[in-house]
Amino acid sequence: MIYVKGLQKTFRDMQVLSGVDMHIRPGEKVVIVGPSGSGKSTFLRCLNLLEQPTDGSIVFDGQEITAPGVDVNLIRRRMGMVFQHFNLFANLTVKKNIMLAPVQLKLKTKEEAEAEAMRLLKLVNLEEKADSYPAQLSGGQKQRIAIVRSLAMNPEVMLFDEPTSALDPEMVGEVLELMKRLADDGMTMVGVTPEMGFAREVGTRVVFMDEGVIKEENEPKEFFDHPKDPRLQDFLSKVL
Numbered sequence: 290m291i292y293v294k295g296l297q298k299t300f301r302d303m304q305v306l307s308g309v310d311m312h313i314r315p316g317e318k319v320v321i322v323g324p325s326g327s328g329k330s331t332f333l334r335c336l337n338l339l340e341q342p343t344d345g346s347i348v349f350d351g352q353e354i355t356a357p358g359v360d361v362n363l364i365r366r367r368m369g370m371v372f373q374h375f376n377l378f379a380n381l382t383v384k385k386n387i388m389l390a391p392v393q394l395k396l397k398t399k400e401e402a403e404a405e406a407m408r409l410l411k412l413v414n415l416e417e418k419a420d421s422y423p424a425q426l427s428g429g430q431k432q433r434i435a436i437v438r439s440l441a442m443n444p445e446v447m448l449f450d451e452p453t454s455a456l457d458p459e460m461v462g463e464v465l466e467l468m469k470r471l472a473d474d475g476m477t478m479v480g481v482t483p484e485m486g487f488a489r490e491v492g493t494r495v496v497f498m499d500e501g502v503i504k505e506e507n508e509p510k511e512f513f514d515h516p517k518d519p520r521l522q523d524f525l526s527k528v529l
Contacts (some may be wrong), residue, residue: 290312290315290317290349290445290477291311291313291347291348291446292346293309293310293311293312293313293336293346293347294310294348295310295345295346296332296335296344296346297345298308298328298340298343301466305328305331305501306501306502307328307500307501308345308502309328309345309502309510310503311435311496311503311505312444314477315477316476316493317493318477318480318491318494319480319492319493319494320352320482320488320491320492320495320509321481321482321497321498322343322386322453322482322483322495322497323499323524324499325525326444327399327498328498329481329498330450333370333480336448336479337364337368337370337448338355338361338365340490343357343527344368349367349368350445351442353428354462354529366394366396366442367445367446368413369440369446370447370450371448371450372450372451373435373451373452373454375435377435379422379423380422381422382420382422383411383418383419383420383421383422383426387434387438388402388403388406389436390441390442391442406419409437409441413434413437413467415430415433427460428456429457429463432452432455432456433467435452435473436467441465442484445477447471447476448478448480449479449480449481449482450480450499451477452480453482454483455464455484465484465487468480469490483528488509489509489510490509492509493509497520499520499524505518513525
């Protein structure tokens with residue numbers, strides 16, 4: 290589904306990614322962990338070209354999306370992304386936040402988009418918030434709305450960039466629960482998270498990044514129970 294080859298990213302004179310290779314298969318749940326500044330979020334943002342790689346290639350469903358002339362917006366329609374901060378439009382109701390992109394991009398009529406928005410809100414038990422504004426929601430509710438807003442575009446892949454980092458601890462669970470449901474439904478997911486329990490429970494593969502390279506990757510049980518790389522061993526001893 291997604292083939293990443295030799296991915297590099299430099300900001301001025303700082304090398305953030307140093308030749309990352311990865312193959313993400315349909316239905317996989319790849320969880321990326323590592324210390325701050327390891328390149329995790331930059332890698333994720335390169336996948337849908339929010340960051341333009343300095344070198345290397347990304348092939349998505351047979352199309353090289355790093356090639357010149359690629360329609361970036363078409364790619365982003367097929368890869369939903371959820372950030373640490375919810376990025377909801379404060380002046381629009383919850384329902385209109387969800388309807389906005391499908392209607393503006395003429396993918397759905399207003400009526401179709403409204404029906405889909407209500408279906409998605411029901412999915413996350415927030416249909417009574419349809420006419421509320423973001424300021425009236427808790428952080429956990431805002432993040433669940435941000436996730437279903439991405440789902441309204443019917444993406445083939447969901448990218449999660451530390452979606453629980455900005456939340457109060459008691460709100461983390463409701464967002465992780467929604468992500469688990471998406472995983473159970475077969476959504477292909479690539480996520481950066483500090484939640485090791487989520488990585489162990491939901492991930493089909495856990496990847497450890499440090500200093501812009503992948504140091505180790507494995508299925509969760511082997512990754513957490515028998516880490517081989519000394520840097521990973523040190524990292525896990527501090528976070529588990």
